[in-house]
Amino acid sequence: MADYAAPVRDIAFTLSTISDIDDIVALPGFDHVDTDMVDGVLDEAARFFGEVFAPTNEVGDTQGAVFTDGGVVTPDAFKEAWAKLLDAGWISVTGSPEFGGHGFPKTIGLAISEMMTSANLAFSLCPMLTGSAITLLTRHGDDALRDAYLENLITGVWTGTMVLTEPEAGSDVGAVRTKATPNEDGTYAIDGVKIYITWGDHDLADNIIHLVLARTPGAPAGTKGISLFLVPKFLLDDDGTPGTRNDIETVSIEHKLGIHGSPTCVLSFESATGYLVGEENKGMAYMFTMMNQARLEVGLEGLAVAERAYQHAATYAKERKQGRAAGSTETSPIIDHADVRRMLMTMKAYTEAMRGLVYDAVAAEDRHLRSADPAVADAARDRLALLTPITKSWCTDRGVEVASIGIQVHGGMGFVEETGAAQFYRDARITPIYEGTNGIQALDLVMRKLPMHEGRVVAAYLDEIEGIDAALASAGEGVSDLRRELAAAVATVRKATDWLNSSDDVNARMAGATPYQEMLGTLAGGYYLARQAIAAIDLGLEDPWMAAKVATARFYAVNLLPKVHGLLDATIAGPDLLFAVDDDLIGASS
């Protein structure tokens, strides 16, 4: 199992060139943060997650979380790493100082999350979902709930979960049937069975705070009749410490393809005591307030697993010798073979392109939440709304692709589990599914995000991409291929965008949603790498690291970006061909 060394330089460069971290730390509320501090934080986090978390990844996979009569048991290595994580305070980086957090921008929190997720994706889901619970409570909980629960969540003494899915309510959350019956004391009795509850039970913390979607008696049908409840594993005593066990049974955990270290629970609520968060019937609206955050974080998972798979494959390709590369008189490391090099460059280019997209989106979130200028905040909100489905879907699809390439680089060794490459391929496969499947993201992109402000949000984004043409022209012949390919790609994406935005046919737009999403993601990746290439040229190509940035952007532009042209026809074809074959001729009888 190869080590993980956080790519601190690329993270810092992306924070600087894409997120504009100087601008972020200058936002209101971040007076205690400055750019120099950021560099120190990145170095320290890199050390911590490389040394403490990364070594837990393999045991998390092979031993995994285990379901016992006494609840879910995690590997000992997880317990030790968790204790060190709390000690070091990494879990509290973005939390509100009012409740024990450090109050850093989300952009910096994301950089740290990237490292944690590369180090151990399965494990990282526990603080990730706790973060979602914190967001919901902070924005929608009343003072009593916030005072009782927030600090212990922010400091990681307790953990949180998101309890949405039921057997008949997956992508269609509105079908939730779990009941919430008012008790006389103002609490609610929660009854129902919930599935796919990530970290729904474990032995790392003294309490688990479930945020549960349920229906009160007589609530309207569908999404408009869903309320949000806080349901702790242990009810709090008067002194605020965990006391009586609540009536929540862990029924089982799933036997999954990957992320074995993350217990995915079936939970049965049997008149469990719950506390209403906010107002009745607004549960779905509240969920949407944390949806962007959670979807960005899943997009980040695609990036993070790709980074680790890439490092793993590169290490192997430098060590493994086989055959002679062109022009060599002795056995070559396989990194010298053109097809292996193509695989590694593809992994590198996709990973760095994803980093640009994710770090741009999270910076928009900080600006949206913090900017004192309403115009900036509003524009950032719209940008985040547009980028969220692209980030979630494109980065998770690329994460699977990069992990699969990682196996291929290893040849036969890649198929042997002990090599470690296969774990990334298995772990990555959940990311295009959860937090809204990528098909759901595509519908969100095409049906809700493209039409925003009569299409002006996406038009502005495409204008921005086109707008770097002048800088690429100034940068000279060295990037003429990059300039040419980017211009061609944005023109093709604009055709698809115009077609979708001018079509009145809902079915036609839904039919083209998925290929369009891939088009826009592929273009975005090329755009961020191009911006980084321009910055690198400004900083000076005598530094090989800067020259590599330019070469990576050019590689992407010539080898990966042109895929957008192959997706145009599928995007604008309309629904007829999708539905031209009868159901009974799809599948077994065909």
Add this chain to the structure above:
Amino acid sequence: MADYAAPVRDIAFTLSTISDIDDIVALPGFDHVDTDMVDGVLDEAARFFGEVFAPTNEVGDTQGAVFTDGGVVTPDAFKEAWAKLLDAGWISVTGSPEFGGHGFPKTIGLAISEMMTSANLAFSLCPMLTGSAITLLTRHGDDALRDAYLENLITGVWTGTMVLTEPEAGSDVGAVRTKATPNEDGTYAIDGVKIYITWGDHDLADNIIHLVLARTPGAPAGTKGISLFLVPKFLLDDDGTPGTRNDIETVSIEHKLGIHGSPTCVLSFESATGYLVGEENKGMAYMFTMMNQARLEVGLEGLAVAERAYQHAATYAKERKQGRAAGSTETSPIIDHADVRRMLMTMKAYTEAMRGLVYDAVAAEDRHLRSADPAVADAARDRLALLTPITKSWCTDRGVEVASIGIQVHGGMGFVEETGAAQFYRDARITPIYEGTNGIQALDLVMRKLPMHEGRVVAAYLDEIEGIDAALASAGEGVSDLRRELAAAVATVRKATDWLNSSDDVNARMAGATPYQEMLGTLAGGYYLARQAIAAIDLGLEDPWMAAKVATARFYAVNLLPKVHGLLDATIAGPDLLFAVDDDLIGASS
């Protein structure tokens, strides 16, 4: 775990429209075979593999082959299915009648292999590799070896293996170090450690016949000094039955990502007795005579796992209800949602396209081996040579892609192992690796196959594809999109082909090999579906099955075929961008 129902109608249609099975059974040596018989064989095989083999797939994965002190133990269900397979005679379909086989064309054998492989990929590898051993012995063994071993291999009483790989000799077979020292009695003492030996040990048969690559003393370096030996697990007594155990130790079996039912062995040969096959130092040349066959069979695996994953996903998508499709007033089966429909149509179109490619290639093999007309036989040999790397690589990459889509169709359920979709994703992942990685296939395609007869073989294939334009034009407006897209695609592929064939720069051609291979495979898939669409129109679209064939070809043409345009720039870019980033900036330090 869903059942498997062999797609008999599509197999028969492909045999008819692509392989031209009437022409195949009319070849010399197939007097005992006619087309009516073929239909009966397909139906009977479909019943057998659906009922007897398909149910063993899950236990093969969960229980798997187990390494014990007494050797490798397979699941009981495998032993029962194997006995029934031998009883039914399916294993002997293509074997020579001289040695107990039924003497059917390889094209028909492949159709049966497709069903066996869809039913249980891991299990199918045992007869598949036995088939390779049979081919080698038939063509290169002397009478004594053929008489002693062939009949028991052809009837499946014994099984065979291919023993090539060593820790330092994978893709570079020429690095083999295993020694073969002549004994006084004309046999050889074989010494060395071999890895990745598929079905290298098991408890299904009384003997295992290993075909081993090794070096005799003083042999030339590299591939020119490798000889082929037959090394049985049990030496034969004078009466021809297995007697003394040979000195071959099963050291371990690999813990793999997938195909758990197939034991992948490390074998140690310790002065084991071996018999030279053919002449010394010609081992690699002999291996090449079975290489086309084995590579086609791995391509077939891509098709077969895709077919099963597709059936599995389609069954789920018809049963699972979630949300409301556009225009529906109640909860819809997810097959009605556009993005799920797109996934299923993509699975269907790729699977049927692969079937066309594989069945065309194997028909060329029959013509090459059997045609009385030397011009036909030679043209078929060249066609097979061209199609082999494309079939192996394109079908295995698509197999992985289709299996991954299959998980996505299942949503969260797809990530739960018990659903069965994940097994296909794990099993499929080996196929782009073994029997020559897909990168090796690309080099074979571009460096050896494209230059054949000064490029005339590939030119003839592209001409043939272009040549169906007239038939598509006659077929009318209903396939105008198919006609347009196919013409555009073949023009783009011709550009890439011309560039590669006119380039003197070896490095440039190697750099473009992988994207070119994907271009040619994608085009080939569209071509076979287009031919089937033309045939379906001739047969009459009042039959919904024929109308579905046309719709599937059109779907492919609009949604998948245009990918070739996105691969052109990568193919003709040359090597500079691949090698522009220094080794030390690839991987962990970047």
